[in-house]
Amino acid sequence: MIRRGFQVAAGLGRHRALLRAPLLLPRINPASAFGSSTDLRVSRFCRPKADLKDYALPNASWCPDMLSLYHEFLEKTKTDDWVKVPSFKSNRHHIQGFKLPLGLEVTSDKNDWRIITRCTEVEGQGYEYVIFFHPREKKSVCLFQPGPYLEGIPGFAHGGSLATMTDEAFSKTAYLAGEGLFTLNFSIKYKNFVPVGSLAVLNINVEKIEDQKMYLSCIIQSRDQQTVYAKASGVFLQMQLEEESPQ
Amino acid sequence: MIRRGFQVAAGLGRHRALLRAPLLLPRINPASAFGSSTDLRVSRFCRPKADLKDYALPNASWCPDMLSLYHEFLEKTKTDDWVKVPSFKSNRHHIQGFKLPLGLEVTSDKNDWRIITRCTEVEGQGYEYVIFFHPREKKSVCLFQPGPYLEGIPGFAHGGSLATMTDEAFSKTAYLAGEGLFTLNFSIKYKNFVPVGSLAVLNINVEKIEDQKMYLSCIIQSRDQQTVYAKASGVFLQMQLEEESPQ
Numbered sequence: 001m002i003r004r005g006f007q008v009a010a011g012l013g014r015h016r017a018l019l020r021a022p023l024l025l026p027r028i029n030p031a032s033a034f035g036s037s038t039d040l041r042v043s044r045f046c047r048p049k050a051d052l053k054d055y056a057l058p059n060a061s062w063c064p065d066m067l068s069l070y071h072e073f074l075e076k077t078k079t080d081d082w083v084k085v086p087s088f089k090s091n092r093h094h095i096q097g098f099k100l101p102l103g104l105e106v107t108s109d110k111n112d113w114r115i116i117t118r119c120t121e122v123e124g125q126g127y128e129y130v131i132f133f134h135p136r137e138k139k140s141v142c143l144f145q146p147g148p149y150l151e152g153i154p155g156f157a158h159g160g161s162l163a164t165m166t167d168e169a170f171s172k173t174a175y176l177a178g179e180g181l182f183t184l185n186f187s188i189k190y191k192n193f194v195p196v197g198s199l200a201v202l203n204i205n206v207e208k209i210e211d212q213k214m215y216l217s218c219i220i221q222s223r224d225q226q227t228v229y230a231k232a233s234g235v236f237l238q239m240q241l242e243e244e245s246p247q
Numbered sequence: 248m249i250r251r252g253f254q255v256a257a258g259l260g261r262h263r264a265l266l267r268a269p270l271l272l273p274r275i276n277p278a279s280a281f282g283s284s285t286d287l288r289v290s291r292f293c294r295p296k297a298d299l300k301d302y303a304l305p306n307a308s309w310c311p312d313m314l315s316l317y318h319e320f321l322e323k324t325k326t327d328d329w330v331k332v333p334s335f336k337s338n339r340h341h342i343q344g345f346k347l348p349l350g351l352e353v354t355s356d357k358n359d360w361r362i363i364t365r366c367t368e369v370e371g372q373g374y375e376y377v378i379f380f381h382p383r384e385k386k387s388v389c390l391f392q393p394g395p396y397l398e399g400i401p402g403f404a405h406g407g408s409l410a411t412m413t414d415e416a417f418s419k420t421a422y423l424a425g426e427g428l429f430t431l432n433f434s435i436k437y438k439n440f441v442p443v444g445s446l447a448v449l450n451i452n453v454e455k456i457e458d459q460k461m462y463l464s465c466i467i468q469s470r471d472q473q474t475v476y477a478k479a480s481g482v483f484l485q486m487q488l489e490e491e492s493p494q
Contacts, residue, residue, distance in 0.1 A: 095401070112372070149359070159433065160407070164410060
């Protein structure tokens with residue numbers, strides 16, 4: 001079954017480079033990308049699904065900073081427009097009921113597919129995180145606690161774990177804020193090391209949208225904002241997920 | 248024990264930003280960084296260690312492309328200056344016998360520390376890779392096969408896995424080529440998706456060294472070079488590991 005995915009990608013690679021693809025597609029209406037459609041996407045994407053485990057919930061490995069900031073934001077979801085974004089084991093669950101553009105097909109086989117940020121299910125060892133999104137202000141906050149399976153230099157998170165966490169938080173933000181679907185560019189400047197087991201707070205903003213490209217920025221810092229760990233930016237391509245027709 | 252690491256990092260964060268630190272350090276002699284010291288670093292870093300598992304060896308999950316290209320490069324290690332870089336579970340093993348600069352200490356506790364690219368030990372599910380380094384030409388080739396625990400959009404490797412793999416391959420190349428030790432900046436442009444389970448070949452070059460900063464570039468493509476998956480660049484800070492004094 002996976003073979004099909006390979007063939008699609010081979011075709012993409014040889015004949016349909018991603019950067020050229022949007023020229024062939026109907027343009028997204030900016031008004032729809034930033035209007036009530038945001039609320040529709042949020043309500044579809046962020047509603048709890050009873051049959052799927054949400055990994056963005058506190059567990060015994062969370063450090064006190066992570067836990068208390070989580071509860072602060074959870075309070076804000078009741079009064080201040082913030083929405084908690086659920087986190088399933090695979091993007092397959094996030095996009096249930098939708099088709100990908102560009103002829104990309106969701107293969108189904110017996111592989112244990114996992115989104116990279118849920119690559120380990122052992123609590124506290126890999127990526128512990130939760131994302132909160134603010135639909136009106138098009139911004140997100142991601143609380144991230146890297147575990148000992150994400151080490152770079154001894155005792156500290158690998159730069160790749162910060163890049164991955166930021167790219168993934170960008171990805172969810174870009175989609176919810178305006179159908180930003182694929183990363184085109186990503187850059188990160190490292191300032192200080194993040195100790196394994198501690199909290200890094202990612203503040204993400206949508207800076208602008210031009211030519212179906214969404215530009216995002218992120219500052220990663222300690223909870224007290226006294227230590228900047230890194231600054232990042234990313235560009236996402238806007239593309240629409242289509243609803244699957246009923247079988 | 249980990250607490251000590253946190254305190255060091257807190258100190259670093261507040262008083263000693265990484266970007267300012269090199270001004271306080273003795274400058275690296277470019278001649279030593281690029282002379283016989285490269286051979287010394289390679290011989291120390293790349294020799295097999297009988298008591299440690301080298302994860303950069305073929306296993307049943309490797310696709311035929313990965314396996315055959317591995318054997319091609321292995322042949323080149325016999326005749327053409329290429330060196331196979333071993334890959335241990337943690338950087339703690341790679342830097343055995345050395346101290347980190349900047350007051351960073353290697354904590355020792357009972358945690359199961361893993362370098363991010365060896366975050367899962369299940370063959371084929373995470374990062375399958377091997378790096379070959381060419382000391383004279385200061386370049387590397389990394390053969391990378393992303394597994395289903397590194398998924399982004401269904402069936403394809405998450406952009407973060409390519410960023411992480413490239414940063415890690417940069418890191419080993421930068422150290423071996425001239426004591427490039429910490430990532431300062433990292434950028435990646437994505438062109439096409441890498442199918443899970445297939446081979447991506449990373450070609451890495453050291454472009455230049457200026458002011459104790461090493462500039463690296465990488466092109467990530469299919470084995471036949473017909474599909475460019477991504478292009479990346481990185482800047483590393485040169486710093487010396489000191490030998491530990493005998494107890």
